[in-house]
Amino acid sequence: MTDITALSAEATIPQKTRIELALRKPGFLVGALIIGVSAMLALMPGVFAPYDPNLIDYVAVKQPPSWAHPFGTDMLGRDSLSRVIFAYTVNMQMAILATVFAMTIGVIVGALVGYYRGVADMVFGRVVDAVITFPFLVLVISVVAVLGPGLINMYIAITLVGWVYYARLMRAEVIAQMGNDYAGAGIVMGYSDRRIIFRHLLPNAITPVIVYWMTDMALAILLGSSLGYLGLGAQPPQAEWGVLIAEGRNFITTAWWLSLMPGIAIVLTGLGFSLLGDGLADLLRPRG
């Protein structure tokens, strides 16, 4: 850092001002708005969807967008908008279920190996090396292949691979925190290991994990819909964005809206999570 930037008073900006600064950023607000609306659609799709997403109508097949069907209808005459809205439930659920277990396991393992080091840490290091040697998707689809396609198996597969990334982050952070005086002070004062790890180290080391979690939720939606598209995730007739795009793929020259609309939902939601994540990073980071 140069003298000039060192002059910036950000280090001394109090918490309250920092929240105000974050709120002033349009990105953060837009992100929060998108995720808020998405959450509402996911929780009560029935309130917002104009039709039953599975209502088949052979008279109105592959109709282009109109006032009656803003996103058109699919090859079975089902209302596309309603299917996209009902898919929010599954896809938003992906953001949570594909990440939250990986994060929990990763945080605990990372904190433990970071605190105790020793043999466990060495073994952990080898495991990390081995896992990052596989492309993420290759490992996940291999596990899905073992377990069989489907949402639950997809969550298990992503968790089995994904925890390593959280644990690696957490371990590094805990080791950095151990260098700080308060951890040493805790040891000197004779606190139990459990108390030092969970009361002192963890709350301080968790910030980067939370920030990573936000981007990971965006990635989970991308990954989940990709698996759905490839036929390894959610299975038709389940309304899921990847599945919807795959269903529309065969009619893409005649009924382009079938694939286009669910994609926009993916992009919007992914954007929402990453904007929210960036804003949160600004908010939580001790400096800058």
Added chain:
Amino acid sequence: MSDTQPILEVENLCTTFTRGGVALPAVRDVSFNVGKGEVLGLVGESGSGKSVTLRSILGLSRRYGDVTGSVKWMGQDIAQMPERKLRHIRGRDIAMIFQEPMTSLNPLLTVGLQLTETLKAHTDMGRAARRDRAIEMLDHVGIPAAASRLNEYPHQFSGGMRQRVMIAIALAASPKLLLADEPTTALDVTIQAQILDLILSLADELEMGVILVTHDLGVVAQTCKKAAVMYAGRIVEQGDVRQVLRAPRHPYTVGLMRSVPQDVPPRSQLYTVPGTPPSLEALPQGCAFAPRCQGRTEGCLVARPPLATIAQGRSVACFNPVTDAQGAAA
């Protein structure tokens, strides 16, 4: 005032940075002159605007904030000069060395390249001549086996040696003014004196003016002809070194002098100026030093004292300047 025509005249220099919509006045209304071969000491705590003043003179602050006022080099205003023209003055007429020898040299390039690229930018020397000059400069600043070290990288040098390299680079094109931004702060105490001696003997030899930024009054006393004391972006006192240090008029200068341990009995408590410098985003309405000043009056909190000339070449910004008697008591 120097007897000769000044080579650098800084007038009403103001530099303002903006962070998160808040204006930070880093340098305010700074004016001073430097004559040929003259050494000026710029003193103050960190964050008082000394470094930014130096960087604003060379036009390095522009891309980070707003710079106003005039900086006259040999009578020509360079404050608003376009970058393309200004670069011919940087390094050739006015050179600068930085505080941190560890971070101020590019870690990926050899010392030789970083030295010769300055020569290439400012002279029409050929490759071989540049190399010879580079060896000569390294030799001159006291780096042993100079020729063999040209192809080495900065991390292969110690801190003191890197600072010597930086001096060699800065002086390669024989500038007439050297801006030295705390050149010894990051070094070991034993090396500090060597580097300082080096800078001053070279300045003397090349008849080069120097602005020495430091927070060390002892250094100023030993090396400078004139001194300017900065506080919260402004010059609060300036004049001939002997006068400023022997008879300080501004209470802040007095405080700085008292915090230099001199002839103190062992185990006595060291003096520090009470309080901390104000943050730039919330400068007090009146005198910036008033909250820490023991001689403040009501007026100091309301109005800011202007920098007033009190004698030939001597000025102070205080409503109630310290008298000789008070200064001696302190």
Added chain:
Amino acid sequence: MAIIQYTLKRLLLMIPTFFLVMIIIFLLVRFLPGDPAIAIAGDRASDADLAAIRERLGLNQPLLVQFWLFVTNTLQGDLGRSILMRAPVTDIIYDRLPTTIFLTVYAVSLSLLIAGPLAFVAALNRNKWPDAVIRTVFQVGLSMPVFYIGLILLTFLAAQLRWFPVGGYGDTFIERLHHLFLPAVTVALYTSAIIMRNLRSAIIEVLDAEYVQFARAKGLPDRLVLGRHVLRNALISTVTLLGLSIGNLMSGTLVTETVFAVPGVGRLMLEAIFARDYPLIQGLTLTFAVLVSVVFLLTDLFQSTLDPRMRLT
């Protein structure tokens, strides 16, 4: 000399990692549901035939012996026979791998071409409108799933406008560039978003670095300050990031090959998974791991040639 020693050291360090990689692959494949013998011989095979196949594949041996066989066979370049393709796995992969490598290198080159100049523009105009526009566009790009980008490009540029062929691979180099342009762009759009983000902040960080201020103070022309002092330093972190994201890149390639029907190892992987062709899955997973490791190693070597501080360690 030092570089050779360094490479050897790195290769030695990779041995335990690869041992673990082999264990993971071995266990994964053993847990695949279904009987490989039936998959090979078909439902109507007699018990004797099945037993013969199990005997030949070593499936009736204890797990540890099977693992030993797997390791020794692999080291001899024998990855077994594909059930789906009825050919040696090594041959199939050898046949398909160049396409994937071509596509990946193509995509990386394109993403550097896209992201490099734009990152410079964004960094030099930090927080002004060009920066805001570039960052917003890439932010959106980062939120687009690869298969979606691919599908859109395929529909509009290939199927509708017929600017590019819909499938196939081409024979000559130029033909390949043309055939694989859309797949490469698909992967590159995603990759360039990652590179852009990192390179922009790396450039900003380097622009503020003391040695760049010093370079300016020396009076160097802008061209030299940016080209010699800024770019080189910013490039190191970007290449490192690019190396580390090779896994993501490969994931993207896998999906893209499927969307565009490119005959590479990515699409093959998916076919193998659906067919439960376990020798092929095993071989392909290993291939991906080797590819990623090679890229990691190359990244390290590149870094150490560019950064003198890394050379001695």
